[in-house]
Amino acid sequence: xxxIEAIIKPFKLDDVKEAxxxxxxxxMTISEVKGYGRQKGHKEIYRGAEYVVDFIPKIKIEIVVEAxxxxxxxxxxxxxxxxxxxGDGKIFVLSVEKAIRVRTGEKxxxxx
Amino acid sequence: xxxxxxxLTAVLTVLPFSSAFAEDxxxxxxxxxxxxxxxLVMMMTPAGLALFYGGMSRYKNLLNTFAxxxxxxxxxxxxxxxxxxxxxxxxxxxxxIGGLEHLFLDGITxxxxxxxxxxxxxxxxQMTFAAITVALVLGSIVDRMxxxxxxxxxxxxxxxxxxxxxxxxxxxxxxxxxxxxDFAGGNVVHINxxxxxxxxxxMVGKRLGYGKEAMFPSSITLTALGAAMLWFGWFGFNAxxxxxxxxxxxxxxxxTNTSAAMGAIAWxxxxxxxxxxxxxxxxxxxVVAGLVSITPAAxxxxxxxxxxIGLVAGGFGFYSVAVLxxxxxxxxxxxAFGVHGMCGIWGALATGVFANPAITGGAAGLLYGNPxxxxxxxxxxxxxALFSALATFIVVLVTRVVTGGLRVDEDxxxxxxxxxxxxxxxxxxxx
Numbered sequence: 001x002x003x004i005e006a007i008i009k010p011f012k013l014d015d016v017k018e019a020x021x022x023x024x025x026x027x028m029t030i031s032e033v034k035g036y037g038r039q040k041g042h043k044e045i046y047r048g049a050e051y052v053v054d055f056i057p058k059i060k061i062e063i064v065v066e067a068x069x070x071x072x073x074x075x076x077x078x079x080x081x082x083x084x085x086x087g088d089g090k091i092f093v094l095s096v097e098k099a100i101r102v103r104t105g106e107k108x109x110x111x112x
Numbered sequence: 113x114x115x116x117x118x119x120l121t122a123v124l125t126v127l128p129f130s131s132a133f134a135e136d137x138x139x140x141x142x143x144x145x146x147x148x149x150x151x152l153v154m155m156m157t158p159a160g161l162a163l164f165y166g167g168m169s170r171y172k173n174l175l176n177t178f179a180x181x182x183x184x185x186x187x188x189x190x191x192x193x194x195x196x197x198x199x200x201x202x203x204x205x206x207x208x209i210g211g212l213e214h215l216f217l218d219g220i221t222x223x224x225x226x227x228x229x230x231x232x233x234x235x236x237x238q239m240t241f242a243a244i245t246v247a248l249v250l251g252s253i254v255d256r257m258x259x260x261x262x263x264x265x266x267x268x269x270x271x272x273x274x275x276x277x278x279x280x281x282x283x284x285x286x287x288x289x290x291x292x293x294d295f296a297g298g299n300v301v302h303i304n305x306x307x308x309x310x311x312x313x314x315m316v317g318k319r320l321g322y323g324k325e326a327m328f329p330s331s332i333t334l335t336a337l338g339a340a341m342l343w344f345g346w347f348g349f350n351a352x353x354x355x356x357x358x359x360x361x362x363x364x365x366x367x368t369n370t371s372a373a374m375g376a377i378a379w380x381x382x383x384x385x386x387x388x389x390x391x392x393x394x395x396x397x398x399v400v401a402g403l404v405s406i407t408p409a410a411x412x413x414x415x416x417x418x419x420x421i422g423l424v425a426g427g428f429g430f431y432s433v434a435v436l437x438x439x440x441x442x443x444x445x446x447x448a449f450g451v452h453g454m455c456g457i458w459g460a461l462a463t464g465v466f467a468n469p470a471i472t473g474g475a476a477g478l479l480y481g482n483p484x485x486x487x488x489x490x491x492x493x494x495x496x497a498l499f500s501a502l503a504t505f506i507v508v509l510v511t512r513v514v515t516g517g518l519r520v521d522e523d524x525x526x527x528x529x530x531x532x533x534x535x536x537x538x539x540x541x542x543x
Contacts, residue, residue, distance in 0.1 A: 044328075045387050046168075047397065047447065048434025051326040
């Protein structure tokens with residue numbers, strides 16, 4: 001089993017979700033995160049006090065899939081999250097040791 | 113003969129209602145208006161100012177700002193009716209202070225009148241001014257002052273700084289005798305509070321990380337809402353200061369709105385030009401700048417003057433806060449001096465220029481053949497500023513001794529006063 005972690009622009013979440021649903025992915029976990037890479041921050045000025053805001057809001061999507069699905073899922077995420085501008089995000093693939101369904105106790109591929 | 117008798121009767125019936133007898137008779141229109149004005153001004157402190165200041169405070173100190181504002185009003189309510197009123201408005205002693213005849217409001221009955229309104233109404237109306245003046249001062253020291261120190265400061269400041277200045281200008285003291293014009297509190301409220309804030313912020317010291325760390329306002333939404341409530345309440349502040357429901361009150365009402373609107377537009381324009389963005393914080397600040405500067409002038413100037421007063425206030429306020437403050441390096445956190453002090457000074461001087469005797473008889477400024485008024489205003493501004501600075505300095509020293517230091521611990525300042533002092537959070541946001 002593999003876990004796919006994707007950091008994407010927040011407004012792209014719906015597009016990514018639709019694209020994954022189309023290929024049969026029926027669940028995911030998302031979190032609101034902040035970060036920066038090559039996309040620079042911005043300036044805010046409050047009554048003359050200037051602040052540079054480095055961290056930009058992003059969405060992190062986490063999905064656990066069977067190893068065979070990884071390439072297809074990564075491709076779909078990259079397509080759907082793409083805008084061509086700086087800050088589109090990154091996708092990481094990690095190994096998952098175990099998975100258990102809480103309700104039934106199923107393990108492994110039956111659990112994801 | 114019959115005609116003459118009817119005429120005489122008619123005249124004798126009407127006479128009590130003419131202005132010759134107005135001083136001694138309760139006027140229900142005036143009374144109703146001043147009671148309403150009092151309620152409007154009351155709302156300016158725990159609602160308007162609390163939101164305005166609270167929204168500009170950092171989130172971790174939002175409630176503390178509210179607490180200090182609320183307490184300013186509550187303590188002001190009590191101090192005023194115990195000894196504040198009599199010190200400000202009691203029988204004059206040497207043109208410097210009021211006598212103690214009305215300690216605990218003794219001698220004031222249900223039937224006592226001040227002009228055409230019950231004295232009790234006048235007492236409460238003036239009380240709301242005292243309370244908001246001291247509340248304004250807290251804008252300079254948010255995020256770092258001990259709550260106990262603030263409480264002691266409020267009681268001492270109202271007694272030894274606010275009441276004397278109030279007496280000088282409105283209670284029959286020397287500034288009034290000199291002919292200084294201050295319709296609703298340019299000197300008594302804004303310059304007084306602004307200078308006090310500057311002194312207090314210097315003595316408490318800058319916030320940790322000031323100039324280096326980002327200090328984001330908790331909610332511009334709350335600040336804008338607060339500014340709108342202040343605008344609404346200010347109609348009571350300025351038009352109510354006519355102490356009558358009449359043409360002068362109406363005129364004050366008009367110029368107050370005009371100046372506020374111009375102040376907002378001017379600040380927004382200045383900010384848009386300099387920083388390339390019009391901010392809501394700027395618009396809200398411009399509103400207050402316009403309101404502050406029209407305060408001393410409200411019952412003395414006409415609408416055209418108000419356009420100018422508001423315009424300059426917006427621009428000057430922006431300059432004070434965005435440029436001057438950084439150059440001079442002080443941490444007057446929410447610009448009590450930058451907006452209230454500086455725009456109050458502009459308003460007081462503008463009163464000396466634009467006072468139009470057609471609005472209030474006997475009050476004429478430079479443009480109406482009385483250049484001396486500008487000098488009188490200048491003297492009153494300087495005297496208020498010097499007294500406020502010195503007296504506040506002493507009050508702060510005493511406060512520091514009585515409460516064992518003015519400032520919270522470093523750890524508490526970093527953690528945030530809402531948690532450290534009050535054990536509360538401003539908003540319950542899940543997760």
